[in-house]
Amino acid sequence: MFDAIIALVWIVIKIVIILVPLLIAVAYLTYAERKVIGYMQCRVGPNRVGIFGLGQPIADAVKLFLKETIDPTAANKFLFMLAPVLSLMPALAAWAVIPFNNSWVLANVNAGVLYLLAMTSIGVYGILIAGWASNSKYAFLGALRSAAQVVSYEIAMGFALVGVLMAAGSANLQTIIHSQQGGIWHWFFIPLFPLFLVYWISGVAETNRLPFDMAEGESEIVAGFHVEYSGMGFAVFFLAEYANMILISALVSIFFLGGWLSPFDGIPYLSNLFAWVPGIIWFIAKTFIFLLLFLWLRATFPRYRYDQIMRLGWKVLIPVTIVWIFVVGFAIEFHLSPWFN
Amino acid sequence: MLTNYLPVLIFILIGFFIGCAPLLATRFLIPKKPDAEKNAPYECGFDAFEDTRVPFDVRYYLVALLFIIFDLETAFLFPWAVVIRKIGWLGFFGMLVFLSILIIGFIYEWKKGALEWE
Numbered sequence A: 001m002f003d004a005i006i007a008l009v010w011i012v013i014k015i016v017i018i019l020v021p022l023l024i025a026v027a028y029l030t031y032a033e034r035k036v037i038g039y040m041q042c043r044v045g046p047n048r049v050g051i052f053g054l055g056q057p058i059a060d061a062v063k064l065f066l067k068e069t070i071d072p073t074a075a076n077k078f079l080f081m082l083a084p085v086l087s088l089m090p091a092l093a094a095w096a097v098i099p100f101n102n103s104w105v106l107a108n109v110n111a112g113v114l115y116l117l118a119m120t121s122i123g124v125y126g127i128l129i130a131g132w133a134s135n136s137k138y139a140f141l142g143a144l145r146s147a148a149q150v151v152s153y154e155i156a157m158g159f160a161l162v163g164v165l166m167a168a169g170s171a172n173l174q175t176i177i178h179s180q181q182g183g184i185w186h187w188f189f190i191p192l193f194p195l196f197l198v199y200w201i202s203g204v205a206e207t208n209r210l211p212f213d214m215a216e217g218e219s220e221i222v223a224g225f226h227v228e229y230s231g232m233g234f235a236v237f238f239l240a241e242y243a244n245m246i247l248i249s250a251l252v253s254i255f256f257l258g259g260w261l262s263p264f265d266g267i268p269y270l271s272n273l274f275a276w277v278p279g280i281i282w283f284i285a286k287t288f289i290f291l292l293l294f295l296w297l298r299a300t301f302p303r304y305r306y307d308q309i310m311r312l313g314w315k316v317l318i319p320v321t322i323v324w325i326f327v328v329g330f331a332i333e334f335h336l337s338p339w340f341n
Numbered sequence B: 001m002l003t004n005y006l007p008v009l010i011f012i013l014i015g016f017f018i019g020c021a022p023l024l025a026t027r028f029l030i031p032k033k034p035d036a037e038k039n040a041p042y043e044c045g046f047d048a049f050e051d052t053r054v055p056f057d058v059r060y061y062l063v064a065l066l067f068i069i070f071d072l073e074t075a076f077l078f079p080w081a082v083v084i085r086k087i088g089w090l091g092f093f094g095m096l097v098f099l100s101i102l103i104i105g106f107i108y109e110w111k112k113g114a115l116e117w118e
Helices: A003-041 A058-068 A075-096 A112-134 A137-168 A174-180 A191-207 A229-258 A268-273 A279-300 A306-333 B002-029 B058-112
Strands: none
Touching: A003 A058, A003 A075, A003 A229, A003 A279, A003 B002, A003 B058, A058 A229, A058 B002, A075 A112, A075 A229, A075 A268, A075 B002, A112 A137, A112 A229, A112 B058, A137 A191, A137 A229, A137 A306, A137 B058, A174 A229, A191 A229, A191 A279, A191 A306, A229 A279, A229 B002, A306 B058
C-alpha cells in the first residue's frame, strides 16, 4: 500500500516536471509569435512589459484571469464549460508517451502511436462542442467548417503514420527513434519524404493555424467557434492551440527527424565533437525549427478558401499517401538499403 | 503490462484538472455583472434574427461519412504496418487487394463529385 502511494507520487512528480516547462513554453510561444511576426513585418513586436517585452505573456495571463466570465443566455451551460477543457486536455496528455532522451519517457508503451492518434483526434470534440453549445451562428459555422477540415486532414495524417509504422516496424516511440539510428541519412524523412510533407501540412491544418485557419476566419466569421467565450474560457482555447503546435512540431521531429538523435552521428570527426550534447537538446532544437516554421507560415501565407482546403486534403494529400504506402511496402519487401534491410 | 498505462491515465486526469481549475477559479473569484445585452449571442450588435439551429449544408454530413470509412481503413492498416516485415509477400498482397477495393470506392466518389465544394 505504502509502496503504491510512493509510486503514484513519483508519477505525479514526473508529470509536473514535464508539464511546467511545457506550459512555460506555451506562454513564451505566444510571445515568440508576436515578436517573430513583428520583425518579419518590420515592426518590433511587444517591447513594453519588462526587458524586450519578456513580461508580456505574464501580463496577458493576468489580464485574462481578471476578466469576467460571461455565460451567454442561449448557451448550453455544461457543454459550454466543458469544451475548452476537452481541447486542452488531449494537447497536454499526449506528452505522456513522448521520449525526451534515451531513457526519459514517462510511459514507454507499445501502442504509443495509436495513443497519439487517439489524443490528437479528441481535440476536434472541443471545437465542435464549443460551436454547438454557444448557440451562436458564427460559432456554429466555425465549428462545422473546422470539424470537416480537421477530420479530412486526419485521414492524411493517419495514412502518413502508417508509412512511419511500416518503416519502423513498431508503434513504440522509442523503437521508432532507435530504428532511425546511424546518421542523418537513416532518418525517415528521406525514404518517407512525401509522407513527411503530408504529415507536416496536415499537422498545420489539424491545429487550425494559418493558412488553414477556417475555424477562426477573423474577417468573415469573426472568431469562429470561440466567439462567445470570454476571459479564461478563451485563454484555455488559446493555450490548447499553442500546446497543439508544440505537440505537432515534436511529433514531426520524432517520426521523421530522429527525435533526440544527434544529426552528426556517423560523421567521422563531427560525431566525436558533438558527442557530449544531451539528446534532449537535439530534440528541442528540432521541435523549435518546426515551431518557427509555424510562425513563418502565418506571416507569409494568406488564408486558403474553403473549397481549396478540402480539395488539397482529399484530392492531393490522401492519394499521395496511399501511393507512398505502396512504394514503402515494395521497398520493405525488396529490403531496400540502407533503410529497410 | 497494463501498469505501463497508469502514468498515461494520471496524465489525462491532470490535463483535465489543468483545464478545469482556471475556469472554475475565475467563475467563482471574479465578480460578474450580467446584463441582457451582454449575454445575448453575438451577431454584429443586432439582436439575433433567428434561431441558430438552422439547416446546414449536407456536404458536411457527407464528409463525416467518408471520414468514418477512411478512418476505419487506417485502423486496419495500423496493425498490418507494424508486422509487414514478418508477414512477407503474402501479407503485402493481401493488403494490396484490400486497399484496391478502397481505392475503387475512392475513385467512384471522386467521379460522383462527392469531393467537390463549389
